[in-house]
Amino acid sequence: xxxxxQSPQFLSIQEGENLTVYCxxxxxxxxxxxYRQEPGEGPVLLVTVVTGGEVKKLKRLTFQFGDARKxxxxxxxxxQPGDTGLYLCAGRxxxxxxxGLTFGKGTHLIIQP
Amino acid sequence: ETGVTQxxxxxxxxxxxxxxxxxxxxxxxxxxxxxxxxxxxPLELMFVYSLEERVENNSVPSRFSPECPNSSHLxxxxxxxxxxxxxxxxxxxxxxxxxxxQFFGPGTRLTVL
Numbered sequence: 001x002x003x004x005x006q007s008p009q010f011l012s013i014q015e016g017e018n019l020t021v022y023c024x025x026x027x028x029x030x031x032x033x034x035y036r037q038e039p040g041e042g043p044v045l046l047v048t049v050v051t052g053g054e055v056k057k058l059k060r061l062t063f064q065f066g067d068a069r070k071x072x073x074x075x076x077x078x079x080q081p082g083d084t085g086l087y088l089c090a091g092r093x094x095x096x097x098x099x100g101l102t103f104g105k106g107t108h109l110i111i112q113p
Numbered sequence: 114e115t116g117v118t119q120x121x122x123x124x125x126x127x128x129x130x131x132x133x134x135x136x137x138x139x140x141x142x143x144x145x146x147x148x149x150x151x152x153x154x155p156l157e158l159m160f161v162y163s164l165e166e167r168v169e170n171n172s173v174p175s176r177f178s179p180e181c182p183n184s185s186h187l188x189x190x191x192x193x194x195x196x197x198x199x200x201x202x203x204x205x206x207x208x209x210x211x212x213x214x215q216f217f218g219p220g221t222r223l224t225v226l
Contacts, residue, residue: 004155031213042117042203042217043156050213088156092211100146100158100169101215 003027004089004104012110016078021107023089024071032072032091033101034063043088069094079111116140117218119204125224126194134189134221136204144210145187147179150201150220162187163210194225 005024013019023032031050035043047056049065049072056063060083062075076083086108090101117138126132138145147159161169162181176198178190187204201222205215 033214035217040122040219040222042119042205042219045214045216048213090156092213100148100161100171101156103156105153105155 003093003102004091006087006089006104006107008107009105010108010110012112013079015080015111015113018075018077019079019109020073020075021087021109022071022073023104025091026070028069028094029091030069030094032065032069032089034072034074035088035090037086037088037106038084043086079109081111081113084109084111117204117206117216119202119218119221121221122219123222123224125226126191127226128194128196130194131190131192133191134202134204134223136187136189136218138185138187138204138206138216138218140206140216142206142208142216143184144207144212145181145184146205146207146215147187147189148203148205148217150203151199156203160189161210168210191223194223196225199223199225 007022033048034046037043047063052067052069054065060077064073086106088106090103120135145162148156150156159173160179165181176193180188201220203220204218207215
């Protein structure tokens with residue numbers, strides 16, 4: 001069983017459309033991060049959410065942390081081909097002893113021109 | 114140079130070879146990490162170092178041997194690997210362990226024949 005479940009696994013849409021991807025868990029997280037990874041590169045941090053219910057915006061990207069801090073969503077408005085990539089959520093379980101991050105499998109996003 | 118660098122970017126080795134992966138961070142961070150990224154699996158934490166001391170080892174086979182000579186450099190020594198060890202090996206750093214955000218290098222794509 002995955003600690004962090006991401007959905008959908010794959011998403012291919014046309015340029016200009018809106019989309020939402022999800023990151024869910026049965027565990028409470030002290031913080032969640034979203035990363036984007038392009039082929040042949042390492043993940044690049046997009047945002048960190050810490051407070052339940054928190055909403056952060058990064059240009060056309062809107063990130064939300066669930067009230068119970070068990071889930072998060074990423075909404076992209078008017079998607080562009082440059083948004084193509086693997087979107088990963090990662091976090092630390094509240095009270096967990098691990099020093100590294102727990103990652104989901106990611107959502108592969110393709111924006112077609 | 115800035116950020117986190119990794120060399121080599123690509124490596125092909127036989128099962129009887131010995132090779133080493135190198136990671137260098139130019140961010141002044143005190144914590145460094147090795148992750149393994151395989152197809153269809155989430156990033157797996159392998160090793161964590163804090164101020165050159167190993168603080169976490171997630172049941173990684175002994176054919177992987179990490180070394181952290183100082184807080185800026187991290188190595189992963191490889192010997193007698195198996196084909197299933199083929200993956201993208203990512204190095205990351207953070208100001209301290211349990212810091213919310215980690216910064217990743219571009220990875221080494223390893224193929225074991």
